[in-house]
Amino acid sequence: MRFWRIGVVLALGLVVLTSPARTESSGGVRVLPLGDSITDGFTEPGGYRTGLWQRLSGHDVDFVGSASSGPAGLGDHDHEGHPGWRIDQLDAGIVTWIRLARPRTVLLHAGTNDLNQNHDVAAAPARLGALVDKIRSLAPLAEVFVAQITPIPDDAVLEGRVRAFNAALPAVVAQRGPRTHLVDMHSGFSPADLEDGVHPTSAGYATMADRWAAALESVPDSLTPLLAPPVDAPAVLANPRSLRCLDFGRVADCDGRPSQTWVRTAAGELRASDGRCLDASAAAVRACDGSPGQRFSFSPDGSVVAGSGGCLDAVSRFAGCRGTGDQRWSVR
Known part of the structure; x- marks a missing residue:
């Protein structure tokens, strides 16, 4: 014993x-x-x-x-x-x-x-x-x-x-x-x-x-791999290269704060915790208006593509899609 x-x-x-x-x-x-x-x-x-x-x-x-x-x-x-x-x-x-x-x-x-x-x-x-x-x-x-x-x-x-x-x-x-x-x-x-x-x-x-x-x-x-956020489910978008997360139209250290939680709608919007929408045209969060810049698709390679053109980018927020690590996102 x-x-x-x-x-x-x-x-x-x-x-x-x-x-x-x-x-x-x-x-x-x-x-x-x-x-x-x-x-x-x-x-x-x-x-x-x-x-x-x-x-x-x-x-x-x-x-x-x-x-x-x-x-x-x-x-x-x-x-x-x-x-x-x-x-x-x-x-x-x-x-x-x-x-x-x-x-x-x-x-x-x-x-x-x-x-x-x-x-x-x-x-x-x-x-x-x-x-x-x-x-x-x-x-x-x-x-x-x-x-x-x-x-x-x-x-x-x-x-x-x-x-x-x-x-x-x-x-x-x-x-x-x-x-x-x-x-x-x-x-x-x-x-x-x-x-x-x-x-x-x-x-x-x-x-x-x-x-x-x-x-x-x-x-x-x-x-099962998760390639895109389920509709109406809270999600975090993280960039594996920078080890940072999407946060109210910017990229910041991942820490679980509410501003890093997004909800994908059936219309393809990414809604922030305050109800506003990510807007690629302004590279910011704005009132939701259904415009192409507020509609996003998720590609199998991890790219998040705006309806107005361009991809979510960990360095410049939005840029022309080029398939680099700065533009590959994981969903969790």
Whole structure:
């Protein structure tokens, strides 16, 4: 018992900074594994990510994140798993990570360290909800999967905290709208599925991979590229080259502010949060008038083309279409 408690302190109680790594990209649907050492794979290199990658082999998927780890059998090593980190620490990094990763889908397994460190345990579900809110503001169209965390059966006190935390999550998820989904990562695990009482064994990670895969495949949009904003759905338009977002007729650092949220109408307008329309003719936001400069189409190459001519440009706002990186936009 004493041995595994030391392991928990080392793996879960310390903040271990992960240096930025060279990312791998397949050009597929961008999936962000987000969490702590269980996402990183403390006792089993790659953790659940190895099995999930293999189970999603029939889909074109690109794992994204600033960290990189795992075995050769894991085809894409990128992730955002930070050993020892609590929810508040993940929250502190999420703006930068979403800006860099531009995820279509987020897999969030977090809270174990809050409970293990006895860090304001009662408020942990609310902190997780606030983290999801921030993700939603930065990527309104992302499909966000929130896990009820894996058990800690060897410690009755910690397992009691886990059960109370998990019991609060259905309400937390339900309040975040139809693109936020709950995933059960707690039931059906036995002590034999946990290497040190906390971190899964290879069999435990295989179970996690199965459950993530089933959840993703139950929401087809989570594995489908998003080339244009759905009509009447809030969206953020981000330029991958500059790592900046469209903001009230200008381009600014992506930070989730309301002025970076746009709604595409059936008429092809891009309406700002104040109800005005993006206008290519003025390179600004103006009262909506149905003119060609306020109607936009989205090309498969990422270009946003105005009905009056020209393309949305991260440098000059609008310019002649030339297919450069400054004119390629991702929707999230």
